[in-house]
Amino acid sequence: MTKRFEDRLVPDTYRNDEPWSVAVVRVGRSVDWATLLPHEEVTIPESIAERILALGQAYKLHQISTLDSAGQNRLNCEQAATLCDEIQFLLRVVNDPAFHEYATPLLEFAVRCSRTKDVELILEVP
Numbered sequence: 001m002t003k004r005f006e007d008r009l010v011p012d013t014y015r016n017d018e019p020w021s022v023a024v025v026r027v028g029r030s031v032d033w034a035t036l037l038p039h040e041e042v043t044i045p046e047s048i049a050e051r052i053l054a055l056g057q058a059y060k061l062h063q064i065s066t067l068d069s070a071g072q073n074r075l076n077c078e079q080a081a082t083l084c085d086e087i088q089f090l091l092r093v094v095n096d097p098a099f100h101e102y103a104t105p106l107l108e109f110a111v112r113c114s115r116t117k118d119v120e121l122i123l124e125v126p
Contacts, residue, residue, distance in 0.1 A: 011101040017045030020069075022109050023122045031072070031122050042105040046125070051099055052090070052106075059093075061086040072124040080113035080121045 007013045023041040025031055044052075049069065056064025063082040067073050075083060087107045091100060106123075113121040 009097050011098045014045035014047050014098060014102070017047050018125065019043035020046055020049035020123065020125055022106055024109055024113050024119050025122055027076075027118060027120050031124075042109060044102045044106060048099060048102040051096075052087075052103060055090050055094065056086065059089070061089070067123060070125065072122065075110075075113065075121040075123070077114050077117050077119075080110045083110045083121070084114055 021041055021043050023031060025040070052064060053067060053069055055061075056067070063075070063079055064086050084107060087103055087110060091103060091107070094100075110121055113119050
């Protein structure tokens with residue numbers, strides 16, 4: 001591989017990107033990003049979020065393809081379960097350390113949401 005593009009695989013390359021926030025909230029609760037507890041929210045750099053969305057389109061993955069990169073996405077437990085399957089698939093087929101570092105917490109939050117009907121998974125640029 002040419003060294004020219006190696007930085008695109010390094011997680012630190014994206015540390016200063018605009019964040020795409022992911023949170024688990026009670027069903028119907030509005031999201032106040034400023035007051036969420038650390039265990040309730042993770043962030044994904046915008047470049048990685050865009051990569052996830054592009055891969056979803058490329059592989060024709062249903063749930064990822066429906067996500068809006070500019071708006072708020074609220075997923076119920078069934079939708080979060082589908083997102084889990086799709087993220088797991090991408091983690092298996094994509095050899096990209098930066099993608100893996102940031103997609104893994106998204107997967108963990110989606111798994112949490114998929115296990116109960118009392119919470120929703122929120123994804124958005126706050």
